Amino acid sequence: QLHLAESGGGSVQSGGSLKLSCEGSGYTYRKYCRGWFRQAPGKEREGIALIDSAGTTTYADSVKGRFTISQDGAKNTVYLQMNSLQPEDTGLYYCAARPWDSAHCLDSTTYRAWGQGTQVTVSS
Numbered sequence: 001q002l003h004l005a006e007s008g009g010g011s012v013q014s015g016g017s018l019k020l021s022c023e024g025s026g027y028t029y030r031k032y033c034r035g036w037f038r039q040a041p042g043k044e045r046e047g048i049a050l051i052d053s054a055g056t057t058t059y060a061d062s063v064k065g066r067f068t069i070s071q072d073g074a075k076n077t078v079y080l081q082m083n084s085l086q087p088e089d090t091g092l093y094y095c096a097a098r099p100w101d102s103a104h105c106l107d108s109t110t111y112r113a114w115g116q117g118t119q120v121t122v123s124s
Helices: none
Strands: 003-007 010-013 018-025 032-039 046-051 057-059 067-072 077-082 091-099 118-123
Touching: 003 091, 018 032, 018 091, 018 118, 032 067, 032 077, 046 067, 057 067
Parallel strands: 010 118
Antiparallel strands: 003 018, 018 077, 032 046, 032 091, 046 057, 067 077, 091 118
């Protein structure tokens, strides 16, 4: 059974950095794509960074140039390095995964498996 566990959330001041980690189990690394989503208070969950098994990435415009998604296949772990954090980045951050599909790996609407989430709070 696929299982995703996020860690690394916390509270930082505006301009600060955090690095989130998501360790996966129950699936084969090379056959899955992974992503990071977030849900801000009062808003719907949105996909912000996706990566396929070849390392191709895509980002939401709101985080492009500030956030970087990466992965370590040996550890079955995906990371999200977040720099220049702003108060609007506050929210619950989820790791997600889906079976590899060249047509849909970089489409956030097709993800169905989620972790429990980790809270990120950015104060001004």
